[in-house]
Amino acid sequence: MATATTPLIPLVVVSTGLAGTIRPVLDVLLRMPEVTTEWSPLVDRRVLCYLARHAKVLAGMTEESPTWNHETVFYPPIQGERGTRRIAGFPGPGEHVGNAFEGQLLWQRMLQRNWGFFCDRTPRGPEHRFYVEPAPEWLPIALREAGVPHRTLRIARDPRGELVEHWMSSGRRGALPPVLNCIDTLLTLTERQANRFVRARLAELAKTPTTPETLCVRYEDVIGATADAWARVRSWLQLPTATAPATPSTGHEWPESRWRGVLPEPAYAHYRMKMRAELEALGYAS
């Protein structure tokens, strides 16, 4: 068994998941000598997300079904056939898997242990203290439930810039001007974006207090006021002051000014009408 060393502290970056948001933010964070990762733009490894999903399989029983039952558990995976490697929770009552012991469920204990094993086994420099990974909203919740000490960096972003970037990066780059001129389509899209998650999320981000575990930083500050954002994040992580890096230039940056020339006035007005308070609370001009 591997020798136990101090586990790295997960630094979970929760954003909207757009590459254009993740890359510049990670570019800045990874210039901190204390931060390491398995993520890279080309190899999008999400080790911590995977370990959490993997552990959660032990979170309880699963109803037996024709494709997953005590009989299919018995048939081992077939070499080269990934479908046969598929598993879900224990099929059946699963008393000894689902019950708590010493106050902890099996999945919680196994996530702690697997994170420890991974840290023990991963080559790292003596200066590395944090492991950064972009993650969905559920990851910090799972880590908290499992008792894995971590930090959550929540990235707020102006939804208007996000919309335009998303629109452009989804294979429609050449078609952008005519599509954006089709106001009905755009309004439908902005409406959907606003209703589905943006407004609620922005409101939540605007209210996020800074705690030892959580910090909310604006994407636009990371790429536009990098030195300040860098200092804020380092101070929150209780790391000594260090020289700030240059502004990121990954090619994915979307500063606030960039979308202004692209988003037509009706869409702009739509945002202003729908989420003015939330935008202003985060310092975005409405």
Next chain:
Amino acid sequence: MPPEDRLLRPLLLLFPARSGSTLLMQLLGTSPKILFDRVSPFEYRYLAFLLRWSWQLADGGLRRDEWTLEQLLDEPATSGNWIEPPPFPLPAGFDAMGRDPMWHDTFRTAWREFSERARSSTISSPQLDPEPVWYAEKSRALFRYSLQDLGLEPEVIYLLRDPRDILMSIWSFNKKRGTTYFSVIEGEAPEKFAYRFVEERKLRLRMILEMAPKDPRATVVRYEEMATDLAGVAAKLSDRLGVQLNAEEVLANQSEFRHHMSSAGPEASMQRWRREMSPEIQKMFTEIIGQELQALGYPV
């Protein structure tokens, strides 16, 4: 973390279908020192499940349409959602790098945790000893080899039955229920299925003939012994495992397992092939595995 000696010792039952595995599990279930869920037909496989769960960390890299990074990130993390190995190349930490791969650490820990949790839940089950020693499971050779790689030496019981009677039992079982279990293909001629069956048995019989005698952790139990002298089998296994098995208790409860049987009783299920098997298929057995049958003491 529990100490090493509190780990439940795996007791694996390696068996072909219709060879008396349920009867043997009933017998093992008479000892409070042997833990497994007493739910007929005794097929809640915690060990196989935890091994397969740990194996997920041994593979990665290829994304499939059905299992993508988006699914990993977007679907809620619950026990009801499928997972597959990581949909990205494995990081160095998961790999062996000159030592055990990470899934070994994961399984060892999971087994320790399972041992403690299973022990703690037996406290509320008065029929089980609060300090069980063994964990029994109907298993397969692959799981045994995996445990050996992990340094957990499981005890193994090879269950042996005359393959000609197994074949008759399979046909009778399927006929009784209108099913096509045990790899039977619907519409396939009996001779064709019999040929596939005999070929597959040859390998299994050779394994028992060549490996079991040299294997200090293996015991061979014959179905025919269980059918005629269950008390003798109970004594042999009790001695081997250091427990007290109770054949009388099993025999007293036989009526509860009537639905699992395909003949009038254990004795009627022996040498059934002489009465019911066609001469052509009998000949096929003699030609393909006659030597192995004779070496194991079955008449040809």
